[in-house]
Amino acid sequence: MTRESSASPLIFGGDAQSPRAALPVLPPLALYIHIPWCVRKCPYCDFNSHTASPVLPEEAYVEALLADLDQDLHAVYGRELSSIFFGGGTPSLFSAQALGRLLKGVEQRIAFASDIEITLEANPGTFEQDKFVAYRKLGINRLSIGIQSFQQEKLQALGRIHNGDEAVRAAGMARQAGFDNFNLDLMHGLPDQSLDDALADLRTAIALKPTHLSWYQLTLEPNTVFWNQPPTLPEDDTLWDIQEAGQALLAEHGYAQYEVSAYALPGRPARHNLNYWSFGDFIGIGAGAHGKLSHPDGRIVRTWKTRLPKDYLNPAKSFKAGEKALGNDEMPFEFLMNALRLTEGVESRLYPERTGMTLESLAEGRREAEQSGLLQVEPSRLVATTRGQLFLNDLLQKFLT
Known part of the structure; x- marks a missing residue:
């Protein structure tokens, strides 16, 4: 596939063009x-x-993903990947052959960390x-399995296509x-649902015995059934x-809560998600994917890709739907909306290291919070109280300018 590079203009937010310290x-x-x-x-x-249609456009989509990645490579030259996450949708609908071609193509373009x-x-x-044996042989070393519930009436209410027995079998398979490292999504x-049902x-x-559990409350989101x-x-x-009761049960069995809805056995937190929450960088490729990349001069740019698969696969259309450089006024909220989800927060020094901003720029919001x-x-850390975790939106409002 050939495709012209995106000509989307850079949109500056707030005082994005103001000088900021180099990272x-x-x-x-x-x-x-x-x-x-x-x-x-699902509703x-x-x-x-x-x-999905009966036949997925695997080959065309893999080619598009690699072409999309090619257009982002200039911004990450010389860097290596610490993690890769296939999200969706349902990525496991793709064959091992297709994912193998994709991973090989990615590794030819960006070096993989030895412990990726x-x-x-x-x-x-x-x-x-x-x-799934074939997936493991490709180097995929972690699964995230979307269970949601093991109870048939709950699964039917959620519009899920599996039953409880299939969910149990999936973990065994x-x-x-x-796969000795896998997450269950619940x-x-x-x-x-009653308390007894949930427990x-x-x-x-x-x-x-998953190594990780994502356990979170169902919320009703706009644009859903x-x-x-x-x-x-x-x-x-x-x-x-x-x-x-659920948090107590998880703790009793050795699952430590390290984020609002994430629980892991010792040494098994999700490295990819920890990178998001600690304001790390990520390339996003694929229909509707988002990315965030830092530059040595202090610029931090968020990108988003064309949303509809038919448009993403259309050579006449651009992969990139838009991009925006974060302004100084946006930085406190952008950093903290992720970092404060972590139950232990982050070290204070991470803020200037990841944003190029001084800690003093947080002083007023920090004092109010x-x-x-x-x-x-706690001067050496940015960490929410138990109350702050429960009212995270209220906490983040303190850092809006």
Whole structure:
């Protein structure tokens, strides 16, 4: 495939053109690859996903992804990838042959760290033992399996295509395929869900011995079926009971909460997601993918790609839909909206290292947040209090200018 480079203008936000200190060291670099197709669109899903046709355009999409990556290479010359994440949609709909061609093409363009983490999202309804053995042989070394629930009535309410038995089998098949590092994605606060229902799901997940659990509350998002036809969700008191009891159960079994909805066994947090939350860099390729790249002169640029698969695959259209340099006035919020999701926050020194801004630029918002009991009074770290974690939006408002 041949395609002209994007001619999208650089959009400056706020006082983006004001001088900012050069970055002493560039942050780790990751790659996000978006595969936008799934078997069926779930009623709660607001991601850029589209129902797959019987035959996926694997070859054309892989070529487009590599051509998309080629256009971003000038900004990451000489750097190496610390992680790769295949997200979607359902990336496991793609064959091992297609993903193999893609990974080979990526490695020919950017060096891989010796201990690179490569994660593939998969759903139980797409598990095939031979296919996942082949994925593991490609170097994919981590899975994220979209379970959501093990209870049939809850799965039906969520529009999922698998049943509880298939979900259990998927975890076993992952291990048999050679994956000793995998995440289970589980929701709570589901339609008509009781405390006992939620804890039963969590106990079943824990029994499967994943190294990581993403356990988060169902929310109703705009532009979804659930937003327009909302189901009956548990009362606030029940939601609070589920949250408290679930966190205690996870801690009892050795899963430490390190982010608002992420729990991991020792040494097993998701490296790719930690990079997001600590304001690391990432290239985003694929339909609707977002990226964020730092430059030695202090510029930090966010990019986003053409959203619809048919447009992304159209040689007459640009891969890049837009880009924006972050302004000095935006930097506190941009950095903290990720860092403060981490239960232990980040070291204060990371702010000037990753943004080129001084710690003094946070002083006013920091003082207000500390006085409100939302931010811990801890000079060497930026970390939310327990209350701040619960009211993260209120905390972040302190840093808006």
